Amino acid sequence: xxxxxxxxxxxxxxxxxxxxxxxxxxxxxxxxxxxxxxxxxxxxxxxxxxxxxxxxxxxxxxxxxxxxxxxxxxxxxxxxxxxxxxxxxxxxxxxxxxxxxxxxxxxxxxxxxx
Amino acid sequence: xxxxxxxxxxxxxxxxxxxxxxxxxxxxxxxxxxxxxxxxxxxxxxxxxxxxxxxxxxxxxxxxxxxxxxxxxxxxxxxxxxxxxxxxxxxxxxxxxxxxxxxxxxxxxxxxx
Numbered sequence: 001x002x003x004x005x006x007x008x009x010x011x012x013x014x015x016x017x018x019x020x021x022x023x024x025x026x027x028x029x030x031x032x033x034x035x036x037x038x039x040x041x042x043x044x045x046x047x048x049x050x051x052x053x054x055x056x057x058x059x060x061x062x063x064x065x066x067x068x069x070x071x072x073x074x075x076x077x078x079x080x081x082x083x084x085x086x087x088x089x090x091x092x093x094x095x096x097x098x099x100x101x102x103x104x105x106x107x108x109x110x111x112x113x114x
Numbered sequence: 115x116x117x118x119x120x121x122x123x124x125x126x127x128x129x130x131x132x133x134x135x136x137x138x139x140x141x142x143x144x145x146x147x148x149x150x151x152x153x154x155x156x157x158x159x160x161x162x163x164x165x166x167x168x169x170x171x172x173x174x175x176x177x178x179x180x181x182x183x184x185x186x187x188x189x190x191x192x193x194x195x196x197x198x199x200x201x202x203x204x205x206x207x208x209x210x211x212x213x214x215x216x217x218x219x220x221x222x223x224x225x226x227x
Contacts, residue, residue, distance in 0.1 A: 004157075006157070032213065034214070034215070036217075043201075043217040043218060043219055043220065044152075044158065044217040045217075046214055046215065046216060046217075049214060091155075093157045093158070095157075095158075095215075097213060102148060102160055102163055103148075103160065103213070103215055104160055105150075105157035105158045105159070105160075106157050107156055107157045108155075108156065108157045110155075
């Protein structure tokens with residue numbers, strides 16, 4: 001199946017730090033990328049949807065100034081958690097899709113804010 | 115998007131077929147049925163999807179009822195590595211912003227030796 005790479009896999013940082021997570025579609029051009037968040041023992045929650053070259057569309061309740069999404073190319077999207085606090089600690093997962101591919105997911109980034 | 119209903123948990127003996135049901139009684143005509151699974155601490159893995167015809171690939175088979183109000187994912191010969199949470203999701207379109215996936219709680223499938 002299609003491969004989506006996410007980096008880093010784990011981040012531990014101090015409160016107030018901004019953290020950038022990269023999501024790459026390795027073997028297909030992703031017209032759309034998605035970002036999810038998953039808290040322990042809960043299901044995935046969609047945060048935002050982005051098309052290449054366009055502004056991201058955020059789900060209700062997700063702060064766009066807190067979670068900056070850039071989708072500058074058909075193979076790369078980034079999520080930046082700005083001024084992260086302990087409550088932002090979570091498992092962040094990206095996915096990528098195209099007209100020919102259903103959503104394929106990365107392996108996630110475990111973010112821990114101290 | 116239409117919601118789905120799945121059993122919270124199921125067990126299956128290794129080597130036997132695992133049949134995972136999903137109800138999606140409010141599915142719209144242009145909505146696909148997608149199945150994903152998530153093994154602990156990993157990203158979800160795509161399994162299969164379909165619109166109205168039954169589908170089969172190297173991982174599983176998807177049986178959709180004629181009225182499209184329910185479906186069944188079949189793992190023909192379950193192994194211990196198939197232990198995971200399985201999500202049934204309906205979504206309107208893929209490859210565009212319309213193709214959002216909203217995950218429910220899924221079914222925890224446990225395969226035992």
